[in-house]
Amino acid sequence: MENENKVRVCVIGAGPAGMSVLYQFAKLGKIPSIVCYEKQSTWGGIWNYTWRTGLDENNEPCHSSLYKDLWTNAPKEANIEFPDYTFEQHFGKPVPSYPPAAAIGDYLKGRWTNACFTDLKQFIQFNTIVRFVKFENNHFVVTIDDRKKNMTSQEVFSHVVVCSGVFNYPNQPEVRDIIKFEGRVMHSHNFRNANEFQGQRVLIVGSHFSGEDIALHCLKFGAKHVYLSWRTKPTGLNWPNGIEERPELVRFDEKSAYFKDGSLANIDAVIFCTGFRNHFPYLDTNLRIAEDTSTYPDGLYKATLFLNGGNNKLFYIGAQEQLYTMTYFDCLASWVCKYILGKLADEPKTEQQMKNDVIRWTTRMASIASIKDVADFQTALLAEISSSSGYDKGILNAVPIFVDWIRHREEDISNFRRHQFRSMYTGTLAPTQTPYMKIFDDSLENFLKF
Incomplete structure (x- = not known):
């Protein structure tokens, strides 16, 4: 040295x-x-x-x-x-x-x-x-x-x-005919407010943590339907009504997304949660x-x-x-x-x-x-x-x-946050809070009311 x-x-x-x-x-x-x-x-x-x-x-x-x-x-x-x-x-x-x-x-x-x-x-x-x-x-x-x-x-x-x-620095994959799609295309890096997608059919590409969270987030704030596309394997999670898994995305046309199993979905927006x-x-x-x-x-x-x-x-x-x-x-x-x-x-x-x-x-x-x-x-x-x-x-x-935490997610992905844990340092059990899908105020003041 x-x-x-x-x-x-x-x-x-x-x-x-x-x-x-x-x-x-x-x-x-x-x-x-x-x-x-x-x-x-x-x-x-x-x-x-x-x-x-x-x-x-x-x-x-x-x-x-x-x-x-x-x-x-x-x-x-x-x-x-x-x-x-x-x-x-x-x-x-x-x-x-x-x-x-x-x-x-x-x-x-x-x-x-x-x-x-x-x-x-x-x-x-x-x-x-x-x-x-x-x-x-x-x-x-x-x-x-x-x-x-x-x-x-x-x-x-x-x-x-x-x-x-x-x-x-977003990892943005190239998808066949994406240039034809007439809806909104974005990466999760630029996702700011789920209210933008109220009443819309949203495709989430990528089924890891950010994809899961943004899928729930869009549904919570009023998306009409959410499709979650996986590439390697299904998540195996217990999704609420309104979120549907599809296999790998392969191409687009003007209004729809097409998947590896031959299915399609009519969508209004696509959010790439591809890391x-x-x-x-x-x-x-x-x-x-x-x-x-x-x-x-x-x-x-x-x-x-x-x-x-x-x-x-x-x-x-x-x-x-x-x-x-x-x-x-x-x-x-x-x-x-x-x-x-x-x-x-x-x-x-x-x-x-x-x-x-x-x-x-x-x-x-x-x-x-x-x-x-x-x-x-x-x-x-x-x-x-x-x-x-x-x-x-x-x-x-x-x-x-x-x-x-892994088990709670597998049991109920939309409500795993209802579980509370003890601090490893104080031994205190955290208090319960309003279910995540019903919380619409993310302010510090509101959080400290729990």
Whole structure:
């Protein structure tokens, strides 16, 4: 490791992942020279709702995919609640297990302020876009565009932590004759308000978590009928009346969608919930991970340290498909901060040891066949990382919650949020709330009434 006095860290993005890096450095009691560049005007990343789609106020691609009236589709106790700052501590009382986006954003910002003795905003340069990162002479040269000052400049850093997320560059498949379709076509990244689809017949392409949630969301807000198209296999879920599964979409005509089994559906709109791609155009090509997203990107030691360039000084956090989310980012950030400062007793490993470790995890990833497998995989990974970094292993107790959550979804996908869980840290059982399909107010004020 370099001398601490020579460490200068660039963090790209002030969303949950980037903020965890700042938070974990502060928790160590010694923050190196560090700058976090954030393209938006505030922190929170994807948890900042905007009506905008396409381009933001700076004429840059909109980052957030957050839509109005979104409620979490996994219990907060499993993947959001932090060991050192609970929801009960933040809100002053127990709150339901499935919060709306406004409550999640409020909770995150509370941790970054109330649970930290250091003003983390002093390290963030808002309205600043990272244009290019290259590695030369054992340092990173970062080109930034300060939109407030309308000035482009270059800064030099010893380390870079990429925390710009993966939910901002849509994976948009090409479908035969889609150009003929006369209805509305959009990707979930640009979905903002389900009220737009009242009385309409909507086709959702993609049956993973976002497809499931937007299908329910459209039905809840008055869609006439929702078709959910799967590519690999049916979801096997117990859908309410008004949502119908169809196999793979193969083509369109002016008014209809046609499926692999020969059936068709007359529709008014199609929403592609086909996921996202890793997209880091600001990184030099030799510093990028593959565009295809995965549970464990190849070339990342401990799912974070990039081995194919940057002399073991480039890290990615949040570039994985995950069930654990906030706690996953936080655990990785704890490891990264200590690695950078040379405070891990078992690191660094040799280059070959690290490559062998990547092979071990990517080989295991290849056998993942279910949601439960993903939970087990990430739990094992976090157990290993937390053992090295000293991060609170209480997060590993989330497995039984994930198991119950999977079962609840299979039993009743439209009403699984009626179940409530105990905090792993306070032991308090979350209170019940109005059934999800009957909640039409996603405000923080309304949530805190439960």
